[in-house]
Amino acid sequence: MLDRIGITATSLCALHCILLPILLPLLPLLGLSFLADHAWEHVFLLMTAALGTIALFSGFKRYHKRLYPFYLLYLGVALYWIKHDFSQELEPYFIIGGASLIIAAHFINMKLCNNCKQCDDEACNS
Secondary structure: OHHHHHHHHHHHHHHHHHHHHHHHHHHHHHOOHHHHOHHHHHHHHHHHHHHHHHHHHHHHHHHHOOOHHHHHHHHHHHHHHHHHHOOOOOHHHHHHHHHHHHHHHHHHHHHHHHHOOOOOHHHHHO
């Protein structure tokens, strides 16, 4: 369940970043100009990272004991975080790359959890 929420949050964050240049002129008219602030993006990204960590840790602790979903999650968050350090032409690639890695981390975690539901600790560690 947490993985699905994480996938949804990441997808919404990616849509926000991609659509913001198109919707930017309309935000003040709708009273939503705060969404254009970089601080809002960082807050939402940190919330996504926290939710992702909780979801992945739950699967890690209960079922699969694999660390690589965490690597994908944090690499995706890092890509998102540094996107403003590059030109605006490159930002969509960082957004898509970061979102893809975060979503992949959740999908892999779900797959690992589903494949290891009934196993004991010895079978999961192998």
